[in-house]
Amino acid sequence: MRKPLPSWVDGAVSEQIVNFVRRVTKLGGPSYVPPDERVAVFDSDGTLWCEQPASALAFFVMQRLREIPKDCADSLTRDARHAALRDDVAYFRGLELDELSLLLAHTNAGLTPEQFVTQAHAFLGSALHPRFGVPFGRLTYRPMLELLAFLHAKAFRTFIVTGGGAEFVRASSEELYGVPRDRVAGAAVDYTFERLGGKILVIRTRSLVGDAGEGAAKVSSIQQRIGRRPIFAVGNSLGDRPMLEYTRAGTQPSLCLLINHDDPTREYAYAPGVGEEAQTFLQDAIERGWSVVSMRSDFRRIFVGADNARRESAARDARLARGA
């Protein structure tokens, strides 16, 4: 049989993953979990793709802000538009996720969902990452795509649980990850419903529905959207802690992975959050029984598109460009 996780270094973590999946899928085994209950949740930024020097969402919002004519900026977007025009990435890194989500809503109000998807695809396929010089859509982590594919092959249902706008993630979740749009949980924009020439139109508003946020909000989001406690969870920051704890506290067997960004050469090295808690977070993780994934030691390759995968990336870019 072909190895399921070729971009992972053979070692403790990849073994834990493969063994866990074998255990819970072994019919008649003591740890068997039926397919309905094989729910796996993934954080998005920093877990499935690069979030430095700021998230792709932040760069998308910056692009959209630059497109606002001066006269059309409102009190919420005025400062942010100025920051975007002077390429002030630090300004956007400093925003809370709910503030960023609100900016996303403001800069895309009036679009239909289809138009929004087209905008997001165009951004992901063309805007270049400032350090790696490839489109943002190529900065997904190859080992994580293999993990998703492995779980899908074993009848897991995978969900992306994001603290930011669900709709930016799901605009390309099928193309980037093979995760259907309805399996992306997070803050949703509100819609209005208009009739135009006998046709029904759904139009994005500037308001959000539900919590945009990390931490406990992600657990609520899992319950509201999925309705089941996951048995597999992957995150990379303090904001993912409750989600991982919730997964671990179930009665079923479970596996929690925490991605440690410790590879300044191939990606970035940074703490899983700010403050004291972040200092002890990795140590705590081990005590809690989570597996810590070192990007430096556990990932043979990092990105789908920035190392040896030109051909596949080109095909995917073409798909994104075609899509809508």
Place this chain on the structure above:
Amino acid sequence: MRKPLPSWVDGAVSEQIVNFVRRVTKLGGPSYVPPDERVAVFDSDGTLWCEQPASALAFFVMQRLREIPKDCADSLTRDARHAALRDDVAYFRGLELDELSLLLAHTNAGLTPEQFVTQAHAFLGSALHPRFGVPFGRLTYRPMLELLAFLHAKAFRTFIVTGGGAEFVRASSEELYGVPRDRVAGAAVDYTFERLGGKILVIRTRSLVGDAGEGAAKVSSIQQRIGRRPIFAVGNSLGDRPMLEYTRAGTQPSLCLLINHDDPTREYAYAPGVGEEAQTFLQDAIERGWSVVSMRSDFRRIFVGADNARRESAARDARLARGA
């Protein structure tokens, strides 16, 4: 090949369904729709199961209200509790769906999601319908279960879009319909997040998140939860109209079914709503290109559990009783 819809009378409507599904799944055909985009949405009450003399949700809320000790009723539940104690079904029929959803939230606050599911299963497997004398969980429509199974076999993803509480529906959506819990859209209860002895607990509150409602709220719900315009939609009332219109107004081929309750002998005969609009609704439906399903003429059998299906129903009751 075995006929896909054995409980449907051979006729115009069943032919339209089978032909539509063939057309959109024919690889290379002019109407081919890729699996990602094969989204089908179903209303719940009156479309997938019996909603007379009141919905199963209303009877469940009545049961839960009766269990409230007198001293524990609050201003919201006091009158409703009295109505439940005197078995006043008309009182609950007269409530708007959002009022009923709020009563559901109030009568189940403090439960974990797992405890709530257990309560709902116990109700569906044991509380008897006042006219048919079988558990509510058996009053699903057999022709609709066949339709769901047919669509699943053709790689459609089916969703239940309810104007009431999503969580009551999804507590048994897998057992009753084979629809995963995450594919039920509707008003969600809000949760709090507590720590008890080092364990994370998710607890139901009395508040709702998102719109509980019919009509346009269902279209917003589809966009927020599914993120795609459906190509197949089934409903039975004025509250489903925007959902069916939205489906029909897409650029893909689409099929909309409207269930007409016209069988007072085997089920009930009633109008699809109140007011003038309801009078012309069926006529309008045909003009809009929807297919009207006559329960009297198009359904060979009605219920899963009230006619010839004792054995299967018993198995399902046992499953419900076992489940949690």
